[in-house]
Amino acid sequence: MSPAKAPAKPVRILLAKVGLDGHDRGVKVVARALRDAGYEVIYTGLRQTPEMVVDAALQEDAQVIGLSLHSGAHMTLFPAVVSELKKKNATDIIVFGGGIIPDDDVEELKKQGVAELFTPGTPLQDIVEWLRKRFPSS
Amino acid sequence: MKVRARDPHQVWREEFESSRTKRTDNIETSTISGVPVKPLYTSDDLPVRAEEMPGQYPYTRGIHPTGYRGRLWTMRQFSGFATAEETNKRYKYLLANGQTGLSVAFDMPTLMGQDSDAPTSRGEIGHCGVAVDSLADMETLFDGIPLGDITTSMTINSPAAILLCMYLAVAEKQGVPFKKLGGTLQNDILKEFIAQKEFIFPPEPSMRLVVDSIEYCAAEVPKWNTISISGYHIREAGSTAAQELAFTLAVEEIAKFRAARRIWARWMREKYGAQDERSWKLRFHTQTAGVSLTAQQPELNIARTALEALSAVLGGTQSLHTNAMDEVLALPTDDSARLALRTQQLIAYETGVVNTIDPLGGSYFIESLTDEIERQAEAYFRRIEELGGVIPAIEAGFFQKEIADAAFRYQQELEQKRRIMIGVNDFTVDEEAPIEILRIDPKLEAQQVERVRAVRARRDQARCEAALNRLRTAAAGSDNLMPHILEAVKAYATEGEIMNTLIDVFGVYTEKAVI
Numbered sequence: 001m002s003p004a005k006a007p008a009k010p011v012r013i014l015l016a017k018v019g020l021d022g023h024d025r026g027v028k029v030v031a032r033a034l035r036d037a038g039y040e041v042i043y044t045g046l047r048q049t050p051e052m053v054v055d056a057a058l059q060e061d062a063q064v065i066g067l068s069l070h071s072g073a074h075m076t077l078f079p080a081v082v083s084e085l086k087k088k089n090a091t092d093i094i095v096f097g098g099g100i101i102p103d104d105d106v107e108e109l110k111k112q113g114v115a116e117l118f119t120p121g122t123p124l125q126d127i128v129e130w131l132r133k134r135f136p137s138s
Numbered sequence: 139m140k141v142r143a144r145d146p147h148q149v150w151r152e153e154f155e156s157s158r159t160k161r162t163d164n165i166e167t168s169t170i171s172g173v174p175v176k177p178l179y180t181s182d183d184l185p186v187r188a189e190e191m192p193g194q195y196p197y198t199r200g201i202h203p204t205g206y207r208g209r210l211w212t213m214r215q216f217s218g219f220a221t222a223e224e225t226n227k228r229y230k231y232l233l234a235n236g237q238t239g240l241s242v243a244f245d246m247p248t249l250m251g252q253d254s255d256a257p258t259s260r261g262e263i264g265h266c267g268v269a270v271d272s273l274a275d276m277e278t279l280f281d282g283i284p285l286g287d288i289t290t291s292m293t294i295n296s297p298a299a300i301l302l303c304m305y306l307a308v309a310e311k312q313g314v315p316f317k318k319l320g321g322t323l324q325n326d327i328l329k330e331f332i333a334q335k336e337f338i339f340p341p342e343p344s345m346r347l348v349v350d351s352i353e354y355c356a357a358e359v360p361k362w363n364t365i366s367i368s369g370y371h372i373r374e375a376g377s378t379a380a381q382e383l384a385f386t387l388a389v390e391e392i393a394k395f396r397a398a399r400r401i402w403a404r405w406m407r408e409k410y411g412a413q414d415e416r417s418w419k420l421r422f423h424t425q426t427a428g429v430s431l432t433a434q435q436p437e438l439n440i441a442r443t444a445l446e447a448l449s450a451v452l453g454g455t456q457s458l459h460t461n462a463m464d465e466v467l468a469l470p471t472d473d474s475a476r477l478a479l480r481t482q483q484l485i486a487y488e489t490g491v492v493n494t495i496d497p498l499g500g501s502y503f504i505e506s507l508t509d510e511i512e513r514q515a516e517a518y519f520r521r522i523e524e525l526g527g528v529i530p531a532i533e534a535g536f537f538q539k540e541i542a543d544a545a546f547r548y549q550q551e552l553e554q555k556r557r558i559m560i561g562v563n564d565f566t567v568d569e570e571a572p573i574e575i576l577r578i579d580p581k582l583e584a585q586q587v588e589r590v591r592a593v594r595a596r597r598d599q600a601r602c603e604a605a606l607n608r609l610r611t612a613a614a615g616s617d618n619l620m621p622h623i624l625e626a627v628k629a630y631a632t633e634g635e636i637m638n639t640l641i642d643v644f645g646v647y648t649e650k651a652v653i
Contacts, residue, residue, distance in 0.1 A: 020246035020262050022335025028542045029549050031653045045651035046335055049258060071246045072468070072578070076261025102467055102575060120433045120466055121562040123553055 011135045014062035016044040016053045018081065021071035026098060030066065033124040039131065050080035057085075057093055064131070067097040074101055074109065082113040094134060098122070147180055154178070166556045169390040173510055179502035185509050192495045196403035198396045198508065200454045201419035205495030210238075210486050212457040214291055215479055216425065218243035218268035219469045220582050221589075222278035225268040228475070229283060235476050236483060241291040241459060242279070243267035244301070249336050251297040253634030254586040263583040266469065271590040272632045276304040277311065286314040290321040291366070291423065291457070296338040298325040299351045300636050303624040306359065322363040322423070325351060328528055329368045332537040335649070338637065341529050343644035347619065354620035366423065391446070392498060393507035395422065395453030400508070401515055423457035424450035431466040434561035436573055439463040444481050451485055452498055458482055468575040535650065542653065590632060597630035605629040606639050613643040 015031050017024055024046060035041045042060050044053065057065050067078055078097050085091055097109070098118040106117045116130055154177060168174050176183075190196070193203030202208055215232055218225045229240055245267040247259040253271050254263050263269050270276055280290075285308065294301050302323050309319055327344040330337045337344065352364040402420035406412040426446040431439045440463050447460045462470035462478040470478065486492055498504045525531040532538075551557040558564045605626040612622045619640075626636050 020250050020258065021266070022330075024335060025541070025545045028653050029546050032542075032546050033549075035653075041653075043651050043653050045649060047258075070266075071262055072265030073246070073261035075580075080261075100467065103572060121559070123563070124549060125553065 010038060010040045012040045012060060012062045013064040013066055014042045014057045014060055015066045016048045017046045017068050018048050018053060018077045019069045019071050019073045020047060022046055023070040027068035030127060037128045050077060050084045053081055054084040054088055058090060063093060065093055065095045069099045074099060075105055078109055078114050079112045164556055179506055183502045183506040185505060195418060196400040197419055198400040199496035199499050206492035211455050212239040213237050213479060213482050214239035214241045214457050214459055215475060216241040216243050216459045220264040220578050221586055222268055222275040226279055226281055231472060232479060235479055237479055239289045244294055245269045249294060251338055251633060251637035253632050254590050256634055263586050264578050269586045272593045272630050273304050273307050273627050274593050276308050280308050285309045285312055286318045293324045295324055295327050295330050295336055297633055297637055298323050299347050299620060299623050300633050302351060303627040306624060307628050316359045319359055320361045322366050325365045326368045331532045333541060337647050339644040340647040350618045350620050354618055389504060391449040392453040393504055393511050396508045397511040401512055421456045424455040425459040426461045428461055428465060431461060432559060432561050433466045436463050438561055447482050448485055451491055454496060464573060464575055471574060471576045593630055602629040602631050606631055606635060610639050610642060613640055
């Protein structure tokens with residue numbers, strides 16, 4: 001937003017609610033925590049389709065997409081975002097997710113290209129530390 | 139005795155202040171809503187007022203003179219998953235195990251008013267509730283359950299009028315007169331804009347549908363509760379928004395219910411001038427707090443739910459849902475659903491708390507907290523009025539911001555260990571044995587899509603289209619929409635088709651995202 005400062009460009013993260021559920025408490029808490037940790041955070045709002053998410057990420061020049069979902073549709077919609085990125089030749093964008101996701105599904109989603117999943121009870125600091133590892137200069 | 143006895147209050151205070159045995163951790167002692175809690179309450183804290191009685195205005199101690207000596211609360215487990223067929227089996231199982239009311243959980247597409255074959259329903263069908271697309275699904279859902287003998291609650295908001303009409307149509311087919319039907323529709327659209335976010339139409343036409351269903355039922359389905367203001371509403375408006383978190387100090391919940399009854403009675407009688415005494419009586423359903431459940435050491439959730447359910451009963455709830463231990467991971471299995479039902483049966487039949495009306499009435503602490511919550515709620519109402527009322531406050535993002543702030547504050551308190559969640563930020567274990575969870579068969583999605591398409595193929599298309607056209611015309615005018623929706627439902631128009639007809643006229647609402 002302010003081009004005057006920032007010698008190292010801050011990492012831009014697009015947070016999105018995919019699917020139909022309106023439970024946005026988690027994603028909003030994460031948005032504030034990441035912003036406080038120095039990241040540039042764009043939040044899409046509710047009910048985004050995988051296509052909308054990827055379009056927004058490209059438009060916003062985001063390096064990371066964070067997906068939030070609490071309706072149980074993660075096995076369909078998270079991989080759909082990954083394949084949409086492939087379709088748009090944007091596989092350099094990292095996808096992570098959060099929500100009510102059983103352990104077995106976590107493993108399967110990682111196999112399908114979701115970099116990390118954060119389940120209920122995750123301390124905010126864990127998400128920040130994971131991002132710091134992925135982007136050491138951030 | 140010559141020595142004059144010292145004031146025992148004073149003696150205690152000195153002993154407390156000078157005592158060296160004090161905990162040194164920095165755990166918050168205020169309630170989660172931020173109400174400061176004193177280490178001791180005494181007769182000094184008791185408000186001075188005329189004695190309150192159950193069954194008498196302002197109903198702080200309960201709306202019935204008999205309390206649970208007259209009738210126990212309705213044991214009403216919120217449930218629904220996969221298809222109408224699967225959920226029908228679950229209802230029969232719960233009823234066989236002593237449940238006394240039904241409560242329908244719909245899946246996301248149904249809650250959002252869209253059919254299972256809509257592109258955005260992909261992956262969502264039957265996952266967090268049962269999929270209902272048309273009257274055909276509703277017939278299956280209640281197959282073999284006589285609607286004249288049971289009350290049913292339906293948690294649905296934007297498309298509430300449609301689902302109610304489907305229920306009415308099933309009753310008609312069963313030969314049950316509408317006058318005999320009892321149940322509750324959530325139909326609380328304002329809190330959708332505030333918290334739950336399952337809005338579709340803008341606030342004004344949304345409110346019209348609510349009013350239409352109330353008017354219609356007052357005449358045709360008189361025993362039906364046409365609106366049920368969600369607990370969120372009270373939590374947001376009552377004291378601080380942090381109460382959205384729900385797993386407050388158990389005693390705070392009790393005080394909240396007592397204060398809510400008193401506030402409701404006062405406002406209905408004094409402010410709105412309601413004449414009928416029945417409308418002064420706040421009746422409520424309680425659901426234990428999903429947000430208090432942890433994925434870690436999930437068995438602990440049984441104990442949490444029991445404590446929360448106990449505070450609902452001590453607060454005088456009319457109806458209760460107890461969460462299952464595995465609901466933080468998935469929808470409950472048969473076994474965990476039964477265990478949750480058993481938890482409230484245990485409170486009803488083993489603890490003895492049902493034998494006395496408002497058993498904590500007169501407690502220094504409870505009475506003082508009840509008054510404090512009432513004061514905070516009144517202050518909140520004044521703020522909302524200053525903003526021009528609820529709808530302008532929603533449009534200004536007021537509630538949304540308050541809730542987001544409270545949620546963030548709470549999360550920080552957890553991270554700083556000023557609040558403890560067992561198994562999450564303290565008393566953790568390294569190795570946890572996984573528990574069995576309910577899986578929704580992915581094949582069901584394709585079956586449900588087939589089902590709705592089959593309904594469209596076999597119905598009388600001309601009758602269906604004519605009904606939808608009449609509904610469209612009515613929506614553009616000012617007729618009550620309920621009879622038109624009922625006609626469309628009976629012609630097997632799908633939920634999505636009826637919603638889209640209304641969207642043509644009403645448009646859709648888009649929220650500005652507030653973080």
